[in-house]
Amino acid sequence: MLIPVLLAVAFVIYAIMNVAEGDPVYSVAGADATEEQLAALREEMGLNGSLIERYFRYIGNLLKGDLGISYVSKQDVMKIYLQRLPNTLKLASMTMIFATLIALPLGIIAAVNQNSWIDTLSMVLALIGLSMPNFWLGLLLIILFSLKLGWFPSGGNEGFKSIILPAFTVGAGLAALLTRTTRSSMLDVIRQDYLRTARAKGVPEKTIIRKHALRNALIPIITIFGVQFSNVLGGSVLAETVFAWPGVGRLVVDAIDQRDIPTVTGALVMTTMLVTVVNLLIDIVYAFVDPRIKAKYTK
Amino acid sequence: MKKSVVVLSLLMALFIVMTAYASQDTITIGVANDITTLDPQASNTDANMMAFTLTHETLVQIDPETGNIIPGLADSWEISEDGKVFTFHIPDGVTFTDGTPCTAHDVEFTYTIAKDSSFANAKVSDIVDIQVPDDNTVVITLSRANQEFLLLMAHRGMSIMSEALVTADKTEGPWVGTGMFSVENWVPGDYISFVRNENYRGGAAPTRRIVFKLYKEASTRLIALQTGEIDVCVDPASTDLAYIRDDENLNLIQVPNVVMIYIAMQNEKPGLDNVHVRKAIAYATNKEDMIFAALNDEGTVHNNYINAGQFGLNPDIHVYEYDLEKAAEELELSGYKPGDLNFKVMVDKEFKKVAALILMEDLEEIGIGLELEELETAALKGRLNDAALDYELCIYQWTDADGTDFTVRNMYGSFEQEDGTLKKNGSNRANLKDPVLNAMIDEALVEIDTEKREQEYFEIENYLDEIVPIVPLWTSFVNIGTKADVEGAVWMPTAKHDYRLIQIP
Amino acid sequence: MNEKEINNNDKILDVKNLSVRFETEDGIVRAVNGIDLELGYKRTLGLVGETGAGKTTTALALLRLVQIPPGVVECDKLEIGGRDIRELSTEHMEQIRGKDISMIFQDPMTALNPVFTVGDQIAESLELHEHLSHEQALERAGDMLEMVGIPRARGKEYPHQFSGGMKQRVVIAIALACNPKLLIADEPTTALDVTIQAQVLELMNDLKTKYDTSMIMITHDLGIVAEVCDEVAVMYAGRIIEQGTLEDVFKETMHPYTEGLFNSLPNIKNRTARLKPIMGLMPDPTDLPAGCAFAPRCNYATEECTKKVPELKAVSATHKCACSAYEREGFHIERRAKK
């Protein structure tokens, strides 16, 4: 199932990137290029043949793990991508950890104290988080924490400190969404009969929330993680630009700027694959949390 | 000539010995533009040029102080009396950074493949023959006497590469030169690091490792300098310069920039083929406001058609002062009515956009419509280079300063094709095809008498000013912020800085 | 806190004037309106009434499990095993729940936590109240499973792997794991097939006898009451309207509502007799009528009935009834007349 989806993704992206107006050869060649040089360059860039022909050649190479050569740096796109991937994964996982650390407790507290001031406050915060353009938040964070207070660096990826602001920038929206999901999911679970059963057993309230309720509430929360992973990657595009974080997102933005079609296509295809794989992993995590799903898999 | 080399290298050696072991190990330079390639013949961006300065050498180089040609890889050379034959002598013991020797054969190889490079071919187009009588000598014959051939050979695009390495690996072979540094690690879009060549003839560089780190955002880049993440911040935002001036730990370096920003007009587009329309646009261009808004007033109006500081720059050139009435008059002369003409202007960077918005408003006043087309840098370059020449106006720049001939020839010149028609030279964004001008350029190139030659360039500029193929806008400053104790770097008016001797003692 | 009060009382349960209301944005829901309950050791009380009569809320109030807010619980006396639990701390209350008093909930389908094995869920109360290690507790949980007729190996399985009846057995095992003195069973068989109902009831009866447990059986099914209970309390709109021994209520039925309940049962002896369901609906608990809540549906109701709430009056030593109609000379309900 993974392969056909990827092929289709590759096609969609390949088609989009190749309808761009203008012959890409001109943006790569020097100003004094002769016809022969242009022809040679076209050949080298794999621009000869019809779109369909080129697509099948591309797919053929893709299946061998070859994403082509960057128009600009003449480097292997796979190599470039793999150079950037760890940074993006670092940022994405920090973002998720960050969002979880904020959102889970907040959402749970809000749900347990439904309609209290803390509930209202966290819901208002979550709404604001959802409504704030993340790049703007990033800029505000730089002004406050980097310029005024000097606590964190404003960019680059040296050390743990430099990941905090970008992770928060991307994570704010996710945290907001997670807080809301956690809260509503907890509220759902809190009403379930089995919690009453647990209470009637004399299980202390804390244990009920931590053990009985949370584990059930986690199921929809995990779904959100899966759905949001691709958004986290999307959000990191902006944060990577604002914070000069050398990840995949900025790679794509820069490559688009440079009309580097193989890099754009390759990075998007690989990113889609990554999202698909992560969603698969999330399905597996599901099985750990929810025995009903596990049963389905083992059968 | 030889004496000065000895003195210079002695001084350099002394300098190095004194400081090599006491200085900061790594110097990080925050750059605005990404290195896109490490192949000297595959690009002409400033960012790449700075890398080639570290990794490669050219046969000769330009003394930044005097503008004279000084030895590079070749320690001496002779020019034949007719000015067509150049003989370069390459000393013994020159090695590439991987340790293999560099001989005259590598020079021949480099110049030969340059003919196939769409970036370097214009510089070697006059070469008709290259001979290598022995490993230390290369003899180059030109089709015509070229007063600026040595200047062209000093261009970083003519960096000498290793025949063996390039033949073995077309991609990474060109990365290796005979320079003071070699590439250590390159993560495109993030950073590139260079380590010094410990065996460089005449001694190793004072700093072991130089890193170019990319910060696309000017404000982020400056913040990085202020927080100490980087040692040098290239091209801080013009609005932020006060931060550097006011910080005693930092040093602001301002070098008048030779880069010319201009409005390119495709002279063959309907409307723009009318000289009065072009003059109307020139009169409607408010350069002062543009500099004020786009550069925070950190720039100088430029009215000449060649770069500031170049030989033959006409100090008395006629100026199209900003005057909307005159602009309207010119438009009337052209026969077009207000409202008849609508153009598109292409820009890529934010400051050019600001300039275009100001132009837009003034043109609207006199009845010429202007629409802004924002493109990515590469897309814009693609549109300009595309054989279709499908553009009208564009705010663009001319960065090369490799001689006046190179500038006028590339920016305004054309050449005769086999069928007898003229074709514009690569960087002739105005698409100007003027045989009279071509003849003037050719004449000036071969003129040996300096004074006469200067006069000829004055006339070329006056001629251009009559036909207004482009509207020159401004030159600005090359701004660099450094930590106060950074020294040794050579800051270039071309913005292609030389970091070989940079250090923090 | 009242250590000496413990066990100097022969009642497992003693409740006086229990009221529960829910204050919601749509108005105040008066779910339970001042009821008294008493239950002796080893006895079984049937709490009977239609859906919405306040039976479950009453049960939850006994365990102090009514959610506050929106719930408001008021009560003059609430003693379990002679101990007043009204003012006990939360922790203390948690120790009592599951150990002294436990509850079986209506719907076994939702009463079990889907993400834990049934063994774990039974073991949990043992770990809590008997301070057993997890292994020991699991061992005991296995015993409990066997007792309710489930092979102990199935303790490792998850609730979704069990059928409804089996789940209810698990729920019973959970409730009985720590030998509670009082077991509240809230319609334990409603959600089950008729054949399974019988099995489950039998099981409960057996276990109750075996462990000397007192029980409150909440149901709307008079058949079950007849089978299991010693005493009966009939609830209507948050009030007990008739209370007595099984004999009292079944044989000497007093209240028109109780009569209505009997009439709506199919008559096995006379299959041709038509069912006579009680017409109308229970009153809206947010807007209870001023007088007898049953009056609008009552065939015997007079003007008088709508004016004041009838008191629960003793008819005999064990039998009580709340109906103003008996203030009229010679009043009797039809059911009694037939005899």
Next chain:
Amino acid sequence: MAQEKELRAHQKYKKRSSLGMVWHQLKKNKGAIIGLVLILLVIILALCAPLIYDYKSDIVKNHVRERMLFPSREHPFGTDDLGRDILARVIWGARYSLAVGVVAVMFALVVGVSLGAVAGYVGGVFEDIVMRICDIFSSIPSVLLAIAVVSAMGKSTINLMIAVGLASSAPFTRVARAAVLVVRDEEYVEAAKAIGMRDIQIIFEHILPNCVSQIIVQATLRVGSAIISAAQLSFLGLGVPAPAPEWGAMLSSGRQFIRDYSYMTLFPGLAIMLCVLSLNLLGDGLRDALDPKLKR
């Protein structure tokens, strides 16, 4: 997959509510009312902008010598790098941001709903293909997808709308399909078939009205995220062309001055946030009102 389950669950509990009921429910929700009032205010401002400010002389005209003036009585939000009044531009910007958001979502809605409805109705291979495409579109981060589309088609307001719309059509497809699946085999649909109604008619007259409420909620919430997406693209320089006063573009040109002239980024940013916030509040309120089961 789990999302689908959730949607079907929605479907089951969905209650057809009359407009009055919805309003009644909505009225009780303080947040929703605040959101409604705010968004109405933004819409009114957007509509009235030409009455307050003239596009030519107030919005795009440069006053270079008055550039970067801090907020004052004369310019309550200050002026930008070309001396244009930021307050005027923020107010005019509402027109662009709202237009881009609404049109993009309309585009997504039309494409998504019709595809989803037909897919659910027809089933089989077609359904598989459509849903697969949906999966693909949700696997590519929407920002990246939109960037790719805009950069391929060129920068223009229309292309921006299409790109953002395309990137947000998958959820509509899912909603519509799930809605159709639930009612596809219901009797009244069978009945409609039996009396010979055309499939397309059945879809639009009998099936789609059942999921209108979900689509409205989705659309309201999506307009907010579309506005943010458009602003993101503008921020990356791929949005509405200058000199149009789009909020994202204003942020983008203001960001280089963020250190000393942060008001230049503050106000457009605030405008985006308030606009999206009010849409979210309203969307949440609508969802609660239309779907009482979800009410907390």
